[in-house]
Amino acid sequence: MDLDLDIDGAALTAQLVDVPSVSGEEGPLADAIERALAPLAHLTVSRDGHTIVARTELGRPERVILAGHIDTVPVAGNLPSRADGARLYGCGTSDMKSGVAVQLRLAAQLPAPSRDVTYVFYECEEVAAERNGLLRLSRSAPELLAGDFAVLLEPTAGQVEGGCQGTLRADVTAAGKRAHTARSWMGRNAIHEADGILRVLRAYTPREPEVDGLRYHEGLNAVAIRGGVAGNVVPDECVVTVNYRFAPDLSAAEAEAYIRSLFSSWEVSVLDVAPGARPGLTAPAAAAFVAAVGGTPRAKLGWTDVARFAELGIPAVNYGPGISEIAHTPGEYVETAQIVAAEDRLRAWLTD
Amino acid sequence: MDLDLDIDGAALTAQLVDVPSVSGEEGPLADAIERALAPLAHLTVSRDGHTIVARTELGRPERVILAGHIDTVPVAGNLPSRADGARLYGCGTSDMKSGVAVQLRLAAQLPAPSRDVTYVFYECEEVAAERNGLLRLSRSAPELLAGDFAVLLEPTAGQVEGGCQGTLRADVTAAGKRAHTARSWMGRNAIHEADGILRVLRAYTPREPEVDGLRYHEGLNAVAIRGGVAGNVVPDECVVTVNYRFAPDLSAAEAEAYIRSLFSSWEVSVLDVAPGARPGLTAPAAAAFVAAVGGTPRAKLGWTDVARFAELGIPAVNYGPGISEIAHTPGEYVETAQIVAAEDRLRAWLTD
Numbered sequence: 001m002d003l004d005l006d007i008d009g010a011a012l013t014a015q016l017v018d019v020p021s022v023s024g025e026e027g028p029l030a031d032a033i034e035r036a037l038a039p040l041a042h043l044t045v046s047r048d049g050h051t052i053v054a055r056t057e058l059g060r061p062e063r064v065i066l067a068g069h070i071d072t073v074p075v076a077g078n079l080p081s082r083a084d085g086a087r088l089y090g091c092g093t094s095d096m097k098s099g100v101a102v103q104l105r106l107a108a109q110l111p112a113p114s115r116d117v118t119y120v121f122y123e124c125e126e127v128a129a130e131r132n133g134l135l136r137l138s139r140s141a142p143e144l145l146a147g148d149f150a151v152l153l154e155p156t157a158g159q160v161e162g163g164c165q166g167t168l169r170a171d172v173t174a175a176g177k178r179a180h181t182a183r184s185w186m187g188r189n190a191i192h193e194a195d196g197i198l199r200v201l202r203a204y205t206p207r208e209p210e211v212d213g214l215r216y217h218e219g220l221n222a223v224a225i226r227g228g229v230a231g232n233v234v235p236d237e238c239v240v241t242v243n244y245r246f247a248p249d250l251s252a253a254e255a256e257a258y259i260r261s262l263f264s265s266w267e268v269s270v271l272d273v274a275p276g277a278r279p280g281l282t283a284p285a286a287a288a289f290v291a292a293v294g295g296t297p298r299a300k301l302g303w304t305d306v307a308r309f310a311e312l313g314i315p316a317v318n319y320g321p322g323i324s325e326i327a328h329t330p331g332e333y334v335e336t337a338q339i340v341a342a343e344d345r346l347r348a349w350l351t352d
Numbered sequence: 353m354d355l356d357l358d359i360d361g362a363a364l365t366a367q368l369v370d371v372p373s374v375s376g377e378e379g380p381l382a383d384a385i386e387r388a389l390a391p392l393a394h395l396t397v398s399r400d401g402h403t404i405v406a407r408t409e410l411g412r413p414e415r416v417i418l419a420g421h422i423d424t425v426p427v428a429g430n431l432p433s434r435a436d437g438a439r440l441y442g443c444g445t446s447d448m449k450s451g452v453a454v455q456l457r458l459a460a461q462l463p464a465p466s467r468d469v470t471y472v473f474y475e476c477e478e479v480a481a482e483r484n485g486l487l488r489l490s491r492s493a494p495e496l497l498a499g500d501f502a503v504l505l506e507p508t509a510g511q512v513e514g515g516c517q518g519t520l521r522a523d524v525t526a527a528g529k530r531a532h533t534a535r536s537w538m539g540r541n542a543i544h545e546a547d548g549i550l551r552v553l554r555a556y557t558p559r560e561p562e563v564d565g566l567r568y569h570e571g572l573n574a575v576a577i578r579g580g581v582a583g584n585v586v587p588d589e590c591v592v593t594v595n596y597r598f599a600p601d602l603s604a605a606e607a608e609a610y611i612r613s614l615f616s617s618w619e620v621s622v623l624d625v626a627p628g629a630r631p632g633l634t635a636p637a638a639a640a641f642v643a644a645v646g647g648t649p650r651a652k653l654g655w656t657d658v659a660r661f662a663e664l665g666i667p668a669v670n671y672g673p674g675i676s677e678i679a680h681t682p683g684e685y686v687e688t689a690q691i692v693a694a695e696d697r698l699r700a701w702l703t704d
Contacts, residue, residue, distance in 0.1 A: 165534060167533075167534075167584070169583055180654065180677075181519075181571055181573050181575060181595045181597055182517060182519075182571065182597050182653045182654035182655065183569075183571075183653055183654075183677070184571040184573050184597075185558075185569075185571070186677075189553075189573050189574060191550065191553075191573075191574035191575075191576075191577050191592070192550055192553050192554050192573075192574060194550065194577070195547060195550035195551060195553075195554055198543065198544055198546065198547035198550065199547060201541075201543075201544050201547075202544050202547055206537075217535075217537075219533055219534065219535075219536040219537070221533050221536050221541050221543075221544075221586050222541060222543035222544060222579070222580075222587070223533060223543075223580055223581070223582070223583050223584070223585060223586070223587065224543075224579065224580025224583075224587070225543050225546070225577050225578065225579045225580060225590060226577065226578055226580075227574070227576065227577045228574075228575055228576025228577060228578075228593065229575070230575070231521055231575050231576075231593070231595060232519070232575070232595060233575060234573050234575070235574070235575065235576070238577060240543070241580065241583070243533045243583060243584060245533055245534050245536075301534045301535055302532065302534035302535075303534065325532075325535070325538075
């Protein structure tokens with residue numbers, strides 16, 4: 001499969017969608033991207049696993065990064081892609097092969113952008129953090145991620161979304177004492193005790209803080225519950241896994257302290273935590289970008305890889321075609337007009 | 353392995369314990385029991401799977417049944433058996449190879465009991481009801497289970513325990529609506545909703561009715577809880593499996609109606625129900641037995657196969673050596689004095 005970077009963004013999105021690339025199986029798509037970019041004289045192309053990096057080397061005073069992941073969640077009977085009027089349906093249309101199409105078009109068509117550009121096409125964003133291509137690249141070749149500002153082309157329906165909320169998962173465990181259910185008063189039922197954990201969750205009122213001018217919205221949810229030994233045994237343990245989405249005015253340590261205080265009556269074990277990222281829209285590079293693409297920035301509620309750029313000290317925003325709310329659903333689609341608009345605005349910014 | 357029915361009950365129990373017979377693997381022990389009983393001229397021996405039946409055919413006006421299961425729960429590092437002073441330790445010592453030893457000794461040593469006796473040694477009591485040897489025998493050869501009264505030699509520490517409580521398991525399901533946890537207010541968390549189910553369980557006050565003179569004690573417990581889709585998804589379902597232990601003044605249908613009314617706000621799906629058995633100690637055969645073995649009868653709280661005899665119209669009680677509370681634990685043991693006492697009292701009853 002050879003990609004044609006001269007066709008319009010919607011048609012190129014369809015080509016990309018029709019090369020399945022579920023996390024871990026990005027090889028063929030990475031190959032196609034590498035083959036399409038390698039011949040272009042104005043780009044220096046590198047590869048790390050199934051992550052492709054293409055850079056202009058024009059000596060401009062400013063370097064910006066356009067990044068997008070090339071993997072998708074598992075296909076859900078929604079391949080090949082299908083055009084229907086103003087929409088293109090299929091796995092990855094919104095999240096985020098339409099964004100990747102925009103990156104590829106700009107990479108091919110802008111031999112002399114006003115800012116040096118690093119295009120990053122990376123693997124394994126939809127799976128465990130350790131496999132994330134951007135994280136791997138930041139460890140194996142951090143010089144390839146140097147830059148003054150980054151745009152992550154995650155689906156934001158063409159609005160600038162600043163920063164991202166952090167996410168923490170923890171197991172909260174209610175303990176009890178086993179007994180035969182025929183003599184249950186000899187034990188203490190841990191599932192019944194977990195009632196208190198659920199009460200805390202129901203009573204929780206989310207914070208909605210303003211951070212650097214954007215309004216965030218936290219959330220605290222049980223995402224799993226498990227308990228039980230056998231059909232005739234009073235169980236001695238019930239574990240509630242909670243997911244705390246926290247605004248970027250809290251550090252990971254502060255988020256953890258909050259969860260521990262909220263559930264201080266139970267054993268709390270933190271499973272993983274990813275800090276959020278402040279929107280950072282006051283940085284000059286970010287402000288210039290917002291001015292160029294227009295619109296009113298809003299807060300990004302989901303966690304995205306902008307947090308990785310934040311950890312590298314690079315201001316970053318989310319901006320791309322597609323709708324995040326329908327990502328990961330069988331009915332995923334993208335409005336093709338959004339692909340054109342995103343490409344046009346980014347081109348204007350990179351040639352101003 | 354050949355069993356020696358002339359050694360004392362404790363030594364015979366050790367022999368039985370040392371032939372492992374986890375449910376489904378009773379073959380070698382059933383073979384040994386059949387080999388030991390078949391040569392005895394006063395017994396007619398039949399076999400159904402790994403269930404052995406031995407009957408006297410003396411034409412007595414009354415026939416009684418002594419029944420015991422020969423299987424055990426999985427071995428827990430507690431084989432071979434180990435004698436320690438007045439106790440014999442090992443898998444099945446209490447539940448219920450000491451009772452089986454008493455059956456075997458009586459079968460061998462009482463060629464002319466005062467009542468005709470049917471000794472039943474059956475398989476698969478510790479697993480799903482459909483595999484239960486007593487149930488299978490009641491279908492394949494019900495004539496072998498004819499009788500006026502039955503004693504089940506389950507561990508009761510040498511006390512007569514009348515009847516048994518019924519048991520019902522049901523799934524109670526809280527429903528919700530999926531959403532990404534970063535925008536959880538777009539969904540409804542089913543695990544949080546299950547809080548109401550747990551509140552009902554915590555508020556439950558057990559009935560303690562007197563039935564035929566014995567005091568029962570009900571119980572209602574969550575025995576399992578499950579819910580969760582993924583670490584970043586508000587779950588749309590949470591299922592609580594409850595186990596209701598009900599006194600034998602309620603029928604299975606009444607128990608089910610009670611559970612459905614208690615959880616009327618949620619979807620209830622009954623998984624299985626086994627009716628209890630009234631103690632029936634007023635039946636003449638039962639009263640004669642209680643008079644012969646002595647002590648004050650108490651209610652059996654756990655479900656046992658006396659309920660099967662009740663369904664066949666045969667009054668039945670639990671009476672045997674061993675301690676039910678330590679059954680199914682790695683530290684299971686039996687007081688050897690209880691083996692001797694149970695054998696002596698049953699012999700007195702069968703020769704009066």
